[in-house]
Amino acid sequence: MSxxxxxxxxxxxxxxxxxxxxxAETLAAEIHQQLATALRDRGVASLVVSGGRTxxxxxxxxxxxxxxxxxxxxxxxxxxxxxxxxARSNERLVRAELLQGxxxxxxxxxxxxxxPTPQQGVAAAWSRLAxxxxxxxxxxxxxxxxxxxxxLFPGSPGILxxxxxxxxPGCVAMSAPVAPNxxxxxxxxxxxxxxxxxxHIEGERKWxxxxxxxxxxxxxxxxxxxxxxxxxxxxxxRSPGLQVWWAP
Numbered sequence: 001m002s003x004x005x006x007x008x009x010x011x012x013x014x015x016x017x018x019x020x021x022x023x024a025e026t027l028a029a030e031i032h033q034q035l036a037t038a039l040r041d042r043g044v045a046s047l048v049v050s051g052g053r054t055x056x057x058x059x060x061x062x063x064x065x066x067x068x069x070x071x072x073x074x075x076x077x078x079x080x081x082x083x084x085x086x087a088r089s090n091e092r093l094v095r096a097e098l099l100q101g102x103x104x105x106x107x108x109x110x111x112x113x114x115x116p117t118p119q120q121g122v123a124a125a126w127s128r129l130a131x132x133x134x135x136x137x138x139x140x141x142x143x144x145x146x147x148x149x150x151x152l153f154p155g156s157p158g159i160l161x162x163x164x165x166x167x168x169p170g171c172v173a174m175s176a177p178v179a180p181n182x183x184x185x186x187x188x189x190x191x192x193x194x195x196x197x198x199x200h201i202e203g204e205r206k207w208x209x210x211x212x213x214x215x216x217x218x219x220x221x222x223x224x225x226x227x228x229x230x231x232x233x234x235x236x237x238r239s240p241g242l243q244v245w246w247a248p
Contacts, residue, residue, distance in 0.1 A: 002014050002016060003211065003214055008214055008218070009214060009217040009218050009235045009236050010238060010241075011237070011238050011239070011240075011241030011242070012214065012235055012241060012242050012243075012244060013241060013242075013243045013244065014243075014244045014245075014246070015243065015244070015245045015246070016246050016247070017245070017246070017247040018247070018248070019247055019248065020057060020202050020247040020248070021057060022247070023200075023202075023245055023246075023247040024057035024058045024060075024061050025061050027058055027061075027140075027198065027200065027245055028058055028061035028062040028065065029061075031047070031058075031062060031138050031140070032062065032065040032067065034137055034138050034195070034196050035047060035065075035067055035072060035137060035138065036067060038137040038195075039067065039068055039071055039072070042133070043071065044071050044072070044073065044133055045067075045071065045072045045073070045137050045138075046072070046073040046074075046075075046132045046133060046134075046136045046137045046138070047072060047073070047074050047075075047106075047136070047137065047138045047140075048074075048075055048076065048077050048136050048138070048139045048140065048186070048191075048194070049074065049075075049076060049077065049094060049098065049140050050076070050077045050078065050090070050140060050141055050142040050150065050200075051076070051078075051079075051090030051093050051094070051142075052093075052142050054142050054200055054201070054202055055140065055142065055200060056097055058140070058200065059094070059097040059098035060097060062098065062103065063097075063098050063099070063100050063101045063102065063103040064101045064102050064103070065102065065103070066102065067102065067103075069102055069103050069104070069105040069106045070105040070106070070107070072103075072106045072107065073106070073107045073109060073131065073132040073133075074094070074098070074099065074103075074106045074107065074108050074109070075108070075109040075110075075111065075129060075132060076090050076091065076094065076110070076111050077139065077140075077141055077149075077150040077151075077185065077186050077191065078090065078111070078150040078151035078152075078174075078183060078184065078185035078186065079091060079110070079111040079112050079151070079183065079184050079185075080151075080176075080180050080182070080183055081112065081117065081118045081121075081180060081182035081183060081184060082112070082180050083112075084110065084112060088180060089112070090111075091108075091110050091111075091112060094108070095108070107131075109128050109129055109131060109132065110128070111125045111128075111129075111171065111184050112125075112184070113125055113128075117173070117182060118173035118174070118182050118183060118184040119173040121173075121184065122170065122171040122172060122173055122184060123171075125171045125184055126170045126171040126190075129171075134169075134193045135193045135194050135195045135240075136193060136194040136195065137194075137195050137196065138194070138195070138196050138197075138198070139191060139194035139196070139197040139198065139240075140197075140198045140200055141191070141197065141198065141199050141200070141231075141234065142199075142200060142201065143199060143201050143206060143209065143210065143213075143231050144209075145205055145206065145209055146177070146229075147209055147212070147213055147228070147229030147230060147231050147232065148230050148231065149199070149230055149231040149234055150185045150186055150191065151174045151176060151183035151184065151185035152174060152185055152187075152188070152230040152231075152233075153174055153175065153176055153177060153183075153230065154227060154228050154229065154230060155177070155227075156174045156175045156176070157175060158172060158173065158174070159174070159227050159230065160227055161187075162174065162185070162187045162188060162230075163187075163188045163226075163227060163230055163233040164187075164188065164189070165188055165189055165192060165233070165237065166189070167187055167188070167189045168189065169186075169187065169189040169190035169192075169193055170186075170187055170189070170190055171184055171185065171186060171187070171190070172184070172185055172186075172187045188233050188234065188237075191234065192237050192239065192240065194240050195240060196240060196243070197234075197240040197241075197242050197243065198242070198243045198244075198245055199231070199234070199235075199242055199243065199244045199245065200245050201244070201245070201246050202246065202247050202248070203248065204248065206246070207246055209229075209231075210231075210244060210246070212229065213226075213229045213231045213232040213235055214232075214235055216228075216229055216232040217232040217233070217235040217236040
């Protein structure tokens with residue numbers, strides 16, 4: 001059941017679908033329209049995506065969209081600090097599932113650098129993303145059952161700083177509770193630099209986690225960071241208003 005307006009943080013919108021395929025097709029069409037509008041108005045467009053299994057159908061629907069993909073910048077909201085050839089790499093996933101067909105012409109900017117650790121690589125990664133005009137045109141996030149989004153994990157060293165909406169936008173080193181632990185992520189301030197932001201989730205458990213996060217975002221004082229459930233910090237942002245898209 002959808003949340004009532006009183007239960008949702010201000011600015012959050014919800015769309016619920018009967019099945020994941022319909023969600024993927026509808027979201028791909030909407031992203032296509034957002035990117036096409038950016039190309040018409042500004043001559044370039046940008047798309048920030050997440051890894052995992054949830055966006056696979058979305059990527060496959062979007063990659064053959066009729067766009068001037070050579071003018072579209074694509075990057076990641078977060079990455080595991082592993083080789084781009086590693087099966088766990090988000091870059092590897094995006095190259096295999098999104099940057100195919102027509103979308104193979106897009107300009108991809110990786111977060112993983114040659115640095116031995118994400119702590120040593122965050123500055124170079126953010127500098128690389130300077131090639132992308134901001135605000136980002138479209139941001140697509142996922143969410144874990146622990147309430148993390150991107151690689152902003154509860155309990156990770158530095159999570160309070162990473163969730164500070166007043167911080168300088170940038171990349172941050174994070175530690176995941178499961179291997180590979182070393183991660184790099186855009187911080188909340190960087191994620192907020194988006195014209196349109198989507199939270200793409202599937203399954204009943206994810207909906208319940210979203211409900212918990214929405215409740216936390218609605219009642220937590222603005223001066224308090226909800227570090228126990230980082231996605232709540234994203235839900236609480238007035239700009240961009242997060243769109244929550246869900247399917248069973």
